[in-house]
Amino acid sequence: MKSDEVLRVELEEFRRQHHDLHEAIEALEEKGARDPLTLRRLKQQKLRLKDMIAMIEDRLYPDIIA
Secondary structure: OOOHHHHHHHHHHHHHHHHHHHHHHHHHHHHOOOOHHHHHHHHHHHHHHHHHHHHHHHHHOOOOOO
């Protein structure tokens, strides 16, 4: 199992990558990208990162019902 510190570092890196992909996708869509396959792959990669972010956040900050 990874330590909380390692998870926090990974979390920040995944968030940065997610943001970068978001910016790239927006730029391609604004420019009228002619390659829908590339756009689809970028969106799928962004979703995978979002899932990884959610998984790490759940481990670091579990929901505790009071």
